[in-house]
Amino acid sequence: MSKAAGKLKSLKKTVERVTHTSKLKTNIPAGMAAAGPPLGPMLGQRAINIAAFCKDFNAKTAEMKEGVPLPCRISVNSDRSYELVIHHPPATFFLKQAAGIQRGTMTPGKEVAGMITLKHLYEIAAIKIQDPPNALLTMQQMCEMLISIARTCGIKVVKEIDPAAYGEFLEERKTIVEQQRRELQEKREAKMLRTG
Missing domain, CATH: 3.30.1550.10 (Ribosomal protein L11/L12, N-terminal domain)
Structure with missing residues (x-):
């Protein structure tokens, strides 16, 4: 003992x-x-x-x-x-910057807020894979993860983007976003009146 x-x-x-x-x-x-x-x-x-x-x-x-x-x-x-x-900025920040939008969609899957190319996606994946939580992921896994994040933001991943057509799309999108903001503000005001 x-x-x-x-x-x-x-x-x-x-x-x-x-x-x-x-x-x-x-x-x-x-x-x-x-x-x-x-x-x-x-x-x-x-x-x-x-x-x-x-x-x-x-x-x-x-x-x-x-x-x-x-x-x-x-x-x-x-x-x-x-x-x-x-760490590097969040993936949503990079995706919105690449798509040229300020905010994502309110209804993912039903509405497209912006578009990015596969090249954009790969470059974002190359940056985000350097973060310690993503160190064990392969580049393919990182890209798949970014595609799912882009989908929840309403960002569509395409092979090529026509700059003129995309510029028109973003102008149309601005009016939609402004309308959504007005609707949200009206809902907030209505809720404040009910609780006040």
């Missing part, structure tokens, strides 16, 4: 202590980290120096276009230090 207890004690000494870190997942606009809500309170709850974090984040994203949403993973250590991992 004493030999087993001695081995157990020696094993306990060799096993390193596990540190449990608090993780925070959030999207922060590039170059626009500020101490105010919603970022400030999230960092404050985890006892991170908010001003130092904002300065560090803004310095790391200085070369990027301001306002681009960046998914961030922040691991907080027990000594109040943190590790910041900044």
Whole structure:
């Protein structure tokens, strides 16, 4: 029994202590980290120096276009230090930029909000596959995932796009989007009147 207890004690000494870190997942606009809500309170709850974090984040994203949403993973250590991992912008951001639209469709599958080519899709997949969560995916799996995301946004993937015809499509789409916004605003106002 004493030999087993001695081995157990020696094993306990060799096993390193596990540190449990608090993780925070959030999207922060590039170059626009500020101490105010919603970022400030999230960092404050985890006892991170908010001003130092904002300065560090803004310095790391200085070369990027301001306002681009960046998914961030922040691991907080027990000594109040943190590790910041900044991923590439979300796939929906890239898809909407490639299609030249501001927002996706309200009824996926029934309405087309925009179009992209297979070349656009492949280039977006090449960027998104570099993110740590997608590291184990093949390029084909990444492209299939992006096609399904595009479908939920109402973006159609085609082989070729005629620029003149697509420009006309986007102009028609602007009137549809404006009409949808008006309908949503009317519904909101009607709901406010009912609850008020």
